Amino acid sequence: MDDELLMVRVAELSYDENKTQDEIGALLGISRWKVGRLLVHARERGIVRIEIVHPRARRLAVERALVERFGLKDAVVVPAPDEPGAVLERVTRAAADLLAALRPVPRTLAVSWGRTLTAIAEVLPDGWAHGVxxxxxxxxxxxxRRSGGAASVAVTIAQRGAGQAVLLPSPAILERVETKLAIEADRTVAAILDQAAHAGTFLFTAGPCDPTSAHVENGYLEAEDVIELARRGAVGDVLGRYIDAEGNIVDPELDARTVGIDLERLRSADRSIFVTAGAAKHDIARTVVSTGLCSVLVTDETTAQALLEET
Structure with missing residues (x-):
């Protein structure tokens, strides 16, 4: 029996017949040490492929590739489910797992809002932190009033972390620049924005630039507004700020009416965790990771592969 055929036979006996290395050695007339070496070589040559199948499994090789390509501190990539509708659930659970495992535990966590953050808040375990x-x-x-909005996200995450929520009493986008400036000049609002800007950890998502945007759903913009933003080069929004593929603000006037911290704070933060799922967000996800807006990425395998292949 040549070496390659021997390798196949050893693999079959081990993985199909569940035989021990001693048993395989006795059957084939070789030592158990040679059986072990052949199994290692079988995996290295792709004769044997081992796949861990579980909704909370991770794609470690893809994670390493993302960290190396984009200079990230960490990445979490979950397998793409067979059912497209399950992608968000799988990714947000992975984000909740990551948040609960962070060490040191965040003392101050600044969060965005939207469907993704709502889903993370809902699956976070009680006691994920203490006094956050x-x-x-x-x-x-x-x-x-069709959705719980930002307040419910922050409150739920805080309650499950035995802490407190600090809420920003303002719409995301205002109609007049003067109104926005007046709100941000208020002592209470200014203190909240300063606290958010100096948080040690950020947890955020990004929205696509299309009529499914949370800004349309929540009444800040019309569908025609985001279509026009897309025509001008916007690929999506981060913290309500619409940016192009290079990370530049697309509409300065709209941005001037947007209430929230500056995007530069994400770049300079100790830890900025970006959570994204699904093909509709591939363009904005590519911009976030390639322009340094995040240091940690949580996503699905399909999105991860798209980021690695198209940049």
Whole structure:
């Protein structure tokens, strides 16, 4: 029996027949040490492929590639589920797992809001932290009351971390620059924004530049507004600020009416965790990771592969 065929036989007996290395050695007339070496070589040559199948499994090789390519501190990549609708659930659970495992535990956590952050808050375990302060990083008082908005996200994360929520009492986008400046000049609002800007850890997502945007859902913008932003080069928004593929603000006038911390704070933060899932956010995800807006990425395998292949 040549070496390659012997390798196949050893693999079959080990993985298909569940035989021990001693048993395989006795059957094939070789030592158990040679059996072990052949199994290692079988995996190295791709004759044997081992896949861990579980919703909370991770793709470690892809994570390492992302960290190396984009200079990240860490990455969490979960397998893409067979059902497209399960992607968000799988990614947000991974984000909750990451948050609960952070060491040191965040004392102050600044958060954005939206469907992704709401889903993370809902699956965070009680006791994930002890005494954490959760601060809104950008305005989010809903104008149509159809969703819980930013307040419920911050409150839920804080309650499950035995801490307190510091809420930003402002819409995300105001109609007049003068109104925005007046709100941010208020002593209480200014103190909240300063607290958010100096948080040790940020947890945020990004929205696509299309009519499914949370800003349309919550009444800040019309569908035609985001279509026009896309025409001008916007790929999505981060903390309510619409940016192009290079990370530049697309509409300075709109940005001047947006309440929240500056994006530069994400770049300079000790830890900025970006959570994204699904094909609709590939463009904005690529911009976030390639322009240094995050130091930690949590995403699905399909998104991760798109980032690695297209940059």
């Amino acid at each position: 302060t959760v601060v809104q990083a950008n305005g989010g008082v809903s104008l149509n």
